[in-house]
Amino acid sequence: MGDVQVLGVVSRDGAAPRVAYLDQPMAATPEILELAAPVAVSEIFRLSARCEESKCMHFDGTRCQLAVRIASLLPEVVDALPACNIRPDCRWFRQEGRAACMRCPQIVTGNAEADDLLQRVSGMPKPGEAPPGWSAGPGAEHAARDHAAATQLISTSNGPCQGETQTKLRAGGSLGK
Numbered sequence: 001m002g003d004v005q006v007l008g009v010v011s012r013d014g015a016a017p018r019v020a021y022l023d024q025p026m027a028a029t030p031e032i033l034e035l036a037a038p039v040a041v042s043e044i045f046r047l048s049a050r051c052e053e054s055k056c057m058h059f060d061g062t063r064c065q066l067a068v069r070i071a072s073l074l075p076e077v078v079d080a081l082p083a084c085n086i087r088p089d090c091r092w093f094r095q096e097g098r099a100a101c102m103r104c105p106q107i108v109t110g111n112a113e114a115d116d117l118l119q120r121v122s123g124m125p126k127p128g129e130a131p132p133g134w135s136a137g138p139g140a141e142h143a144a145r146d147h148a149a150a151t152q153l154i155s156t157s158n159g160p161c162q163g164e165t166q167t168k169l170r171a172g173g174s175l176g177k
């Protein structure tokens with residue numbers, strides 16, 4: 001992941017986790033991330049990073065399918081656009097518009113209690129099962145390897161993407177909104 005920033009802080013005051021977005025961009029430095037200890041960084045911080053396009057399991061060559069699933073499968077959880085400092089550069093917003101933003105605060109990278117719907121949206125495979133679009137090799141060994149690799153990809157690409165890709169999209173790419 002490149003250009004990693006802290007997008008927000010996860011609040012667990014309510015019935016389900018919600019992201020409280022930072023007013024200002026903040027680089028995800030080791031010193032900042034250490035503040036999450038002793039729990040996992042992903043349980044405390046929502047991170048954003050530059051879109052990796054073809055290196056990411058969610059990218060189908062033209063669109064981020066994670067953003068598609070978020071906008072089409074999840075319920076809205078806010079009444080107005082969240083105050084989010086990366087909106088001008090957010091791939092999810094550029095691709096799915098406000099539909100992504102109205103659902104975005106429920107997306108938490110580290111959510112051990114994720115229900116079936118959130119797991120489906122994340123593309124997270126069940127043990128022994130390949131994620132959507134993932135080509136599992138033959139045999140249990142390949143399936144286990146693919147599952148581990150897919151889980152790693154999910155854990156490192158579950159946030160909105162920003163950066164050079166958005167410049168391309170703004171210039172008239174097929175994802176532009």
Ligand code: SF4
Pocket residue numbers: 007082084085086087088090091092093100101102104105160
């Ligand atoms: S979808 Fe992007 S712009 Fe919208 S709230 Fe989430 S991170 Fe911000």
